[in-house]
Amino acid sequence: MKIVSAKVIVTCPGRNFVTLKIMTDQGVYGIGDATLNGRELSVVSYLEDHVIPCLIGRDPQQIEDIWQYLYRGAYWRRGPVTMSAISAVDMALWDIKGKIAGLPVYQLLGGRSRTGIMVYGHANGTSIENTIEVAQEYKAMGYKAIRLQCGVPGLASTYGVSKDKMFYEPADADLPTENVWSTEAYMRVVPKLFAAAREALGEEVHLLHDVHHRLTPIEAGRLGRDLEPYRPFWMEDSVVAENQDNFKLIRQHTTTPLAVGEIFSSIWDAKDLIQNQLIDYIRATVVHAGGISHLKKIASFAELYNVRTGCHGATDLSPVCMAAALHFDVSIPNFGIQEYMRHTPETDEVFPHGYYFDKGDLMVSETPGLGVDIDEDLAAKYPYKRAYLPVNRLQDGTLFNW
Numbered sequence: 001m002k003i004v005s006a007k008v009i010v011t012c013p014g015r016n017f018v019t020l021k022i023m024t025d026q027g028v029y030g031i032g033d034a035t036l037n038g039r040e041l042s043v044v045s046y047l048e049d050h051v052i053p054c055l056i057g058r059d060p061q062q063i064e065d066i067w068q069y070l071y072r073g074a075y076w077r078r079g080p081v082t083m084s085a086i087s088a089v090d091m092a093l094w095d096i097k098g099k100i101a102g103l104p105v106y107q108l109l110g111g112r113s114r115t116g117i118m119v120y121g122h123a124n125g126t127s128i129e130n131t132i133e134v135a136q137e138y139k140a141m142g143y144k145a146i147r148l149q150c151g152v153p154g155l156a157s158t159y160g161v162s163k164d165k166m167f168y169e170p171a172d173a174d175l176p177t178e179n180v181w182s183t184e185a186y187m188r189v190v191p192k193l194f195a196a197a198r199e200a201l202g203e204e205v206h207l208l209h210d211v212h213h214r215l216t217p218i219e220a221g222r223l224g225r226d227l228e229p230y231r232p233f234w235m236e237d238s239v240v241a242e243n244q245d246n247f248k249l250i251r252q253h254t255t256t257p258l259a260v261g262e263i264f265s266s267i268w269d270a271k272d273l274i275q276n277q278l279i280d281y282i283r284a285t286v287v288h289a290g291g292i293s294h295l296k297k298i299a300s301f302a303e304l305y306n307v308r309t310g311c312h313g314a315t316d317l318s319p320v321c322m323a324a325a326l327h328f329d330v331s332i333p334n335f336g337i338q339e340y341m342r343h344t345p346e347t348d349e350v351f352p353h354g355y356y357f358d359k360g361d362l363m364v365s366e367t368p369g370l371g372v373d374i375d376e377d378l379a380a381k382y383p384y385k386r387a388y389l390p391v392n393r394l395q396d397g398t399l400f401n402w
């Protein structure tokens, strides 16, 4: 069996997605997500100019060998652009393997470890009351886990809070929007949000929060401690993860579980955090961390240290990535939770898929392969539109972490 051609499809049904499609000499094709929010075209070039020429003529069944070829062969290892491109190839090859075998990909990964995949939805509101109202809607829809983000009094905008409560899209402008940040105001409001939410939503629902890299370690320790009475499921990205010693300091001050890793691109970003048991959930995901093949290695390593997975699943990860993530999630022993921000109906139409939501879980598709496709005619109706993630400044104008 041989790869005969491959192409990259860019479409913007409300937001940009980059999809790789690999064709074989036996008429079977596979697709993979290559979307890197705000930097989409760099991955398109990486794939078209540097990866696709090396794929032609190769046996698509040799997934691991092709992965190593692209990773070691590039000489320049890791990094989000390289790893998103490798991820797309890996996903597409697993899709092909499943189609040839006549099996959903999770069967090739060892089969089911569970029935449904618990997901968390996003409740965001401009005020505490508003956020709780939205969270009640999620609870009514059957969600067992809800992420809470609310507006910060005195700040015009906050990470995770949008005008449209159900579809949060941070990449909102063709040049970066500038947000303004105050740690002090934020630290005052979040414990109040969690107190009110626990009271209103009851004991059982899991509550999550994303700090989005905005605190120092000692501030994160304090926020984690302030949230402990409300038993959060996790506090995500409380600090930036470049200096991983940061997490030692947080751990000394709080038992709130810590999640990190949505911007990680390989096991080397996560290894020290995992083996030193400085985190509880690893959020690396299929599209940015080397595809199913590499994420399996990260999860197996994490399993040794009681670290569970919590894959990134924001709307900038396409339904192709979501489908792949679900095959991974359903098969591994140390699954924790899966993020699920629903895509818009336009996106779902461009990417018809077999996974579905049922009583707080996503159910994986039983169709051979990944169980997701791309409608290329429809995709062509939505041309690429430049869109950037925002930047963040402190109130005195200092550039800060977004």
Ligand SMILES: O=C(O)C(=O)C[C@H](O)[C@H](O)CO
Pocket (backbone or CB within 6 Å): 037, 170, 210, 212, 262, 312, 313, 314, 315, 316, 339, 389
């Ligand atoms: O979903 C999350 O947890 C995020 O932090 C969303 C990110 O800001 C978004 O995916 C960036 O592209």
Ligand SMILES: [Mg+2]
Pocket (backbone or CB within 6 Å): 210, 212, 236, 237, 262
């Ligand atoms: Mg996040």
